[in-house]
Amino acid sequence: MPNLHLVRVLRSLALVMLLASSASAELAAWDQAKVTGLAKELATATDALHETFLQQPPPNLGSMQSHSYHRLKQFVRLLHSEARVLVRSLEAGEGREQTASMYETLMSLARSARDEAGRVFVTKDVGERAAAVRGVLNRIGPHYDPDFPTLAPHPNIEPGATR
Numbered sequence: 001m002p003n004l005h006l007v008r009v010l011r012s013l014a015l016v017m018l019l020a021s022s023a024s025a026e027l028a029a030w031d032q033a034k035v036t037g038l039a040k041e042l043a044t045a046t047d048a049l050h051e052t053f054l055q056q057p058p059p060n061l062g063s064m065q066s067h068s069y070h071r072l073k074q075f076v077r078l079l080h081s082e083a084r085v086l087v088r089s090l091e092a093g094e095g096r097e098q099t100a101s102m103y104e105t106l107m108s109l110a111r112s113a114r115d116e117a118g119r120v121f122v123t124k125d126v127g128e129r130a131a132a133v134r135g136v137l138n139r140i141g142p143h144y145d146p147d148f149p150t151l152a153p154h155p156n157i158e159p160g161a162t163r
Helices: 002-023 032-055 066-091 097-116 124-143
Strands: none
Touching: 032 066, 032 124, 066 097, 097 124
């Protein structure tokens, strides 16, 4: 009888997984030109964020924010670089499957940068540039992730964001 119970449990799990997968949202239709345009917007936005961040004065060496500042600087630099790689790949004709890992890397970097930026004082112009990057990521996300969670503004980074 234990095997019968196991079969029932496995059948139930399979049904639950089937229902869960069919209930998820669908990917936005793939439009190579549109996604390439969004990637170009993202590259422009990350360029501006990178340049503006580099103009921000770093915290004092002994400051509690010093380590977080340097981690954030690295995340911003990597976002800047990875956005350019995505544009080149899309312009070369690579589609969703070939560029999905680049998108995932960008999202991981954006989330890490957002978390780190919450620990560091950033100037208003850096916050505005970060908001522009977030806005483009929110528009490109549904083309890669059917369950894309919209990136909300961070109150310590973007002006006017609420907790």
